Amino acid sequence: MTQRAPSLSMVQVLIFGSLMVTLSMGIRHGFGLFNMPITSANGWGRETFALAIALQNLIWGFAQPVAGALADRYGPFKIMILGGFLYAVGLIGMALTNDPWLFHLAGGLSIGIGLAATTYSVVYGILGRNVSAEKRVWAMGVTAAAGSFGQFLMMPLEQGLITSFGANEALIYLGLMASLMIPIAFCLRETGFAPNQAGDQTIRQALNEAIGNRNFRFLMMGYFVCGFQVVFITVHLAPYLKDMALQYPDINGASVATTALALIGLFNVIGTYYAGVLGARYPKRFLLSAIYLSRSFAIAIFLLLPLSSISTYVFAAVMGVLWLSTIPLTNAIVAQIFGVKYLTMLSGVVFFSHQLGSFCGAYFGGYLYDLTGSYQIVWGIAMALGVFAGLINLPIREEPLQRPASA
Template sequence: MSMNPPKLSMFQVLACGAAIVTLSMGTRHGFGLWLQPITQEMGWTRQTFALAIAIQNLSWGLIGIFAGMAADRFGAFRVLLAGAALYAAGLAGMALSPTPLLFALTTGVLIGAAQAGTTYAVIYGVLGRQIAPEKRSWAMGVAAAAGSFGQFLMVPLEGWLIASFGWQQALLTLSLAVLLIVPLAFGLREPGFKGTAPVKRDQTVAQALLEAFRYPSFTLLMAGYFVCGFQVVFIGVHMPSYLKDNGLSPQVASYALALIGLFNVFGTYIAGTLGQRLQKRYILAFIYFARAVAIAIFLVAPLSPASVYIFSAVMGTLWLSTIPPTNATIAQIFGVQHLSMLGGFVFFSHQIGSFLGVWLGGYLYDATGSYDIVWYIAIALGVFAALVNLPVKESPIQRRAPVPA
């Protein structure tokens, strides 16, 4: 039996992985469009909706660690099948939940678990194992760009579904659409994964975790990713309501989210490509600082559809462009044996930020009648993230000898 099983073709991995991320991420990017229809019809506060989405982000992050472990050990295929089934069930539950508790369990816990099994940590594990290091950052950029294209494609579609069929039927339609992940998952069945690890591992899970958490650059990457989560989920979920509160039509919000998705295609691809040539810590520092500047200018400038579209284009370029350099840096430092799991831990930090961003948005809006405080927090955190990424060491970690068990 060969110690190095044959590889999947790069085209197959990228095509199937990108299509899955398009569906999974594209669907979730439109959830902000449901905030007002659901809260108004059900008589719930914005905080009720925001709390469910906040729980979704925590569930995604926490379960993502274990989904990453499972994908590293058993391959992505099984994890993707489970994730697709949970996604369909969660979206149906989001449509039919009669109480805030059931809404939080389905929209929050179930959909979060589904996203853990169908998004970047799992897909990037396949890319890391199947694609050569000299093309890895670029490939991760392509996959992230696909998720961005999913936002551009899916958000207007979701807005159209809500307007045409009502919010409940729109969610039920999406619950069927995400089952397309199942046939796509067959393209990511990795040779060698037959229920056991395909190659001998130099480290156990515990040893890999101990090594990572003792390495300062790993915790710095986690800190930066926390800020990424806070900013993008606050803006993605609350910006439609912020614009409507300020007298702009729902169409402006739909177009704004679609523009973020469109420009994110370019931003993530460029970030992945630059990651092959430049130090990734400088790319990350630039992205976070540029976000802080963009938000500050958006708040100072007079609000109009034009200013919203310009802000969306700029933020879109910076939106998920943190993902390829962050994950490629983890692979570069620690190798690919435990890439999905380590990526899952860094992503959990992202999701704690997401939880705080979306929940604080709802809480402070209900308390003050304004989103201003959260916008200011987002600016300060952007500067903080830019600074903590600068000291990251990207070179492969020096292992003197196998760590004793």
């Protein structure tokens, strides 16, 4: 089986793919900082803001397989251009409305589609076609680490914009920043792109093959948990710390939350990079299992110890190492089992499960808080799900799928 020669160098893919992911993932990482300023200014409950972020993640998940299939068929360039435009429009739209439905349309629908077209699945498809198989998981780890560094950079920047200009103007500035993804897309344009014609498997056949494969289903279940945990913490850690500041004077909700989320991004650089390094040497299913179980353990210790700024920073650093380290490992398993012909689409399908979890983590965090006045139930759910994900990844088989010669 022969593959088309790469049209982009590995260095070019890594630099500009990393910049794309840095912007798309970095900007969204700070949405939790806008929770209380926007809800307070508009007289909303936390559920309203949480629903917008939950819809964003759900739409991102729904749109990702579609964006992936279109990118596999027609090339990712046009998909990324559209994504950068919708991302910028969504951010500016969030700033210009105080109507909940329009806010959900901008922050949920527009940004959700924008994220589907500019994040890991699309970038990993480019990477899979232009980086050799032996360096693929490492390169995925490098790209994920870049997205993590973007989170670290964007947290203090977004908090600084909010402090200096207010939440609405900060969103407008972020919208202008998001528009930079459009010129970056030109740097990732693959010359002479044509769909890989190795074999005669169609998109429908590839999708049915993956859904019918138990390893793929196990990956989807584990990825659901990943989405629940990271988005719950991203959206609700800041308001949780502000609530706890009444009981623990050492906690200054806004500054501690900003530093904690920045630390998650910083230590995530380490976690995602070494996930790629270790994934090239050891069974990726064991690494995934260890990540999920370690998250549950870290949450339990965080809740059991007396809350302080130090305990929060240690928790953030530990969670940062475990944060997005699932991404290169999960996508590398997909590529290893099913090949790279439909990698963008299949990565999008498994990512859809991640976003179902993200929706639940964002929305039920706000819903259960408004219902009970506490986040304790959701923390407990996050821990239980981590144990489940740790166990469900263990039986995954990573061997390449053997297809009949006609397929």
